[in-house]
Amino acid sequence: MVAMSDERDPLITRSEIASYAGVERPTVSNWARRHQDFPVPTRSGELEYFRLSSVLDWLGDRKISQGRLRPDESPGATYRDRVLSGWQARNGPANPVRRTESEEENGEADKRSVSALMGPLSDRVRGSASMLDYLTLLLALVFLRGNESRWSTLKAAADAGTGPEHIADLLHRIGDAADEELRRYGVLPGMREILGRLEPRTYGDLAQVVRLAGELRRGAFRLILDEYESRAGLRSGEFFTPRGVVRLAAELALGADKGGKSVYDGYARGGEMLAAAAEYVGARTSGFSVRGEVPSRDTLRLAGMHVLLHGALPRLRSTGDLPWEARTRAEPFADVVMMNPPFNMTDSTGSGRREGVWEFGAPPRGNDNFAWLQHGMAQLKDEGRAAVVMPVKAGNSVDEAERNIRRNLIESGAVECVIALPPNLFSATPVPVALWFLRRTEQPTPEVLLLDARHLGTRQGNRNVLEADDRQAIVDVAVPWLFRQVRPTAGSGLEPYTALIPRGAFEAVDYSLSPIDHVTGRRPEEAGSLDEVDASRQESVRLRDDVDTADEAAAALDWNWGASGTARHGEPPSAWMETTLAELCEIQPGPSYTRLGKNDRSEQGLVPVVLPRQLVDGRVVALDGERVSLETAKKLKKFWLRPQDIVCVRSGAMRAPAMVTAEQEGWLLSPNVMRLRLREHSVAVDPEYLLGYLASPRRMEWMSNRSAATAASSLSRDVLGHLPVRLPPLEQQRRAVRAINTLRDQAAAHQAYADSLSRTRAELAKFLMDGPLGTP
Structure with a gap:
């Protein structure tokens, strides 16, 4: 890397190298052909892009000949100097998009706008393009809102357009503006190509998207990701980490020391872990940096925009390979690793699964949970800490290879703390999860802190959400232990749900790191609570309203089917077609x-x-x-x-x-x-x-x-x-579909109501028989 006036490492094309260097375009091609050490580009679409730092390093001290010097250049000037000066003159000082709101500050207006953007309007604008393409448009607009100059230009263009002939031009303007911003900060472009796949029905629909996006605050970026995830039904490797889990990981991994740190995410999804770290530490903190591996180039751009919106300069890459399959292994560089890798995902080839390659033991061929965890550990510098989201079952699985890895993690002192989180935090998977905290240290603690926080969280629809109070309860117990080795006290609200287990005691329980196997405190749900009874009753009341609505719709059906039904002897009416x-x-x-x-x-x-x-x-x-x-x-x-x-x-x-x-x-x-x-x-x-x-x-x-x-x-x-x-005729088909679907919805409403009554009955029985009233 070269010394630059800021920390950006932008991407530039061959033509731009030639322009900045003051040479013809074929000269750059000749450099690449004649010199094997010329930087290797990365392709996106029809163009190849080079890291500015690698170009400057290669140019090094190559001096400009006397006859080619410009009037403002002195003898001895180098092409490196000229290219760097040219780039800075055109692009100005670093100015990552500034964050002005935290991601938790989305008001009702933002939620209404996002709901409108993700409703029927989405189908009218995307046409035959994918929902991910449309999502990219929304996030690009929120991202560009952070640059007042670019946004003013786009808004003026959107207001000036009128008809179908202006649709492609506006989409290209948005894509080009986003691409320029991304590659200024070293993120591979490609937005123009993605947005070009959209097929808005009318210019008015596209202009409405721009208008609604212009009303959103920058914290709405995450709100849009959440809405997309809830609608798309994503799988383990695709869904985004819930906000509460992300913020908890940041608070526990980074602690009270908000000095400059290098943070790494080996599976950066939508950039939520890195964005949370930037928000928590303060992206302008001296020495703070973020790096990540992203599963695909499309999500690489989303992650890049997300991190930039929080004021940090992302160093992201997408190779398409599993990170532990890399031919060369980088030296440890991270102070903190924050990662939510895909759950229970299989490495089908099993390559690299050899003793000696893995610090804590070769993972089983059945899944990659401990491969991801060890990859995170491998990036840590001395005294660095990792926070990794893991399936709960990884803590006590009976697989021999995983048991061996847990033993090595415990006996080496690497694992510090495991927290079992509330169920149903993720919209796309019911898999219960835990947060594992690990550290690379020569002075490990003699005990491991295990915390059972499954009873925390607030129910919102079919999901649990870790609210600020829930996170603070965990922080109050875990941070003192992680950073000062202070034991949980009796005054702590979670003290009954914690256990400090000596490292030598784990052998007796098959090296289980699941808090559920160690915490003996009585859980609130085991005792039952009046709050749970009331919550279940309120849900039943709400679902009863749904039943009434469904019953009214069914009662309004026209049951006179004689004119459109089948004639006698099975023959279709004359209006029907065979x-x-x-x-x-x-x-x-x-x-x-x-x-x-x-x-x-x-x-x-x-x-x-x-x-x-x-x-x-x-x-x-x-x-x-x-x-x-x-x-x-x-x-x-x-x-x-x-x-x-x-x-x-x-x-x-x-x-x-x-x-x-x-x-x-x-x-x-x-x-x-x-x-x-x-x-x-x-x-x-x-x-x-x-x-x-x-x-x-x-x-x-x-x-x-x-x-x-x-x-x-x-x-x-x-x-x-x-x-x-x-x-039958089309209108009769539609009438039949409406009737059948109405009865289907009525049956579903009654079933949901019956299920809620069963849950209310169970909660009431638990409270009356196991709670305060049932205690002898």
């Missing part, structure tokens, strides 16, 4: 096993693959582990899915068909399923009606009988294409 499935739909079987086999799928892939077991209640559900690489998916583009496609079982046990949602666009057929896509010029048919028609008992029996007629249960395209379809 056809076949092949005439209505393009039927596409999934790829063959030779093109997409089991070995092509893994947890590390980016594109989900749909298998028969994912067809549940008319919808496609996500499964971890069933993904392929983007390169594989691109080779199989004809098997991609679009919204309102219907997926049917092709081979194996028959299941009812399911419909693809907008969030599942671009998912891939597996060999065992078929895709039904309505023909563009087919007769008028409502997709939901067709789905219900195919899922009806008579049609399911038709498909099962023909599937069973083969040696191995399977249904061919030709056979399925002959399935008879009877269609």
Whole structure:
């Protein structure tokens, strides 16, 4: 690295190198061809980008010849001097986007605006593009709001446009502005290409997005990520770390000492851990820096914007490889590691799983939980500390390799503290988690602090949230121990839920690091509480209102179906039309096993693959582990899915068909399923009606009988294409769908209400029999 006037390490193109150096563009190409040590670029789209620092290092003391000196240059001036001066003159001083609000300060106005942006408006603006592409637009706008000059220019352009002919221009302006800002701070660009995939229906819709984004405060960046996650149903490797967990990790890992630290995240997701560290420490603190590995280039840009919004200069990279597979190992550099790696994700190749490579023992081939943890530890400098989110079961799994790793972590003094967190903190997974704190030190504590905080948290919908009071209760116990080895006192609110276990005592419990196995204090939920009873009762009252609403909707249905029903003797009314499935739909079987086999799928892939077991209640559900690489998916583009496609079982046990949602666009057929896509010029048919028609008992029996007629249960395209379809007029189809869905919603409301009454009964029984009233 070279000495620069600020800490940025921007990305520049070959043309810009030539411009700053005052040479022709082919000269730069000649340098690269003739000198093997010329910097290696990174490609994004059609362009290659070089780190300015690597270019300056390579130019070094290469002097400019006397005849090429500019009037303001002295003899002995170097190309390095000229390039650096040219870049600084064009780009000015470092000015990362300043944070003015914390991420917890989102008001009701922000929430309403985000709700509007993520509602029907999102479908009208993105068209056939993915929801992630639309999310990128929103986050780019919030990011650009931090630069007043760029935002004023964009807002003026948005206000000046009027019709469809201005849509592409505005999208390009937004993408170009975001790309310029990103690469000024060393983040690989690519926003123009992503935003170019959006297909707004009208210019007014796109202008409304810009207007709503302009009303958001910068803390809304995380609010948008949360809203996307709750709607998209992401898997373990994709979802974002909840705010409460992120802030708790920052407070415990960084402590009261807010001096300059180097913070690293080995799986940076949306940059939330690094952003929280910047917010907690204060990004302008001298010596503070953040580095991270990001799973994909798209999320790299999101993470970069997120960190920049908090005033820090991110050093991020996305290699596509597992970090422990790197050929060269960097020297430890981090004071703090904060990481939420993917849960229980398998390294399918098992490469590097050898004794001697792993400091605390080779992880099992079954999952990578302890591979990620050890990768984090490997980045720590002496006296550095790591905070790693881990599945609770990693603390007491019976796997021999994991038990051996826990033993080594305990006996070496590396593990300091484990905190079991409340359940259901993540919207995308029910996996219970714990925070592990580890340290690289020559003077370990003789005991390990275990804290059971599962009873904390506030219920919000179907999730628990760690509020400020919950975090403070944990901080009051853990920080004194982590930073001063002060034991929890009897006055602490969490003292009954903590245990200090001597390192030598772990052998007797199979080296379990799960607080649940050690903390003996009586948990509030075991005793029952009036607050829990009241919360359950209030939920029942709310759900009773939902039942009333659903009952009213069902009562309002027109039950006079005579005019649109089936005539006598099973003959359809004259207005109905008879056809076949092949005439209505393009039927596409999934790829063959030779093109997409089991070995092509893994947890590390980016594109989900749909298998028969994912067809549940008319919808496609996500499964971890069933993904392929983007390169594989691109080779199989004809098997991609679009919204309102219907997926049917092709081979194996028959299941009812399911419909693809907008969030599942671009998912891939597996060999065992078929895709039904309505023909563009087919007769008028409502997709939901067709789905219900195919899922009806008579049609399911038709498909099962023909599937069973083969040696191995399977249904061919030709056979399925002959399935008879009877269609009433389109308005009658829609009326039927409304009626069926209304009754479905009514049944779901009654079921949810019945379930809530059961929970209220259980909470009341617990309170009356195990709580204060039931205590002898």
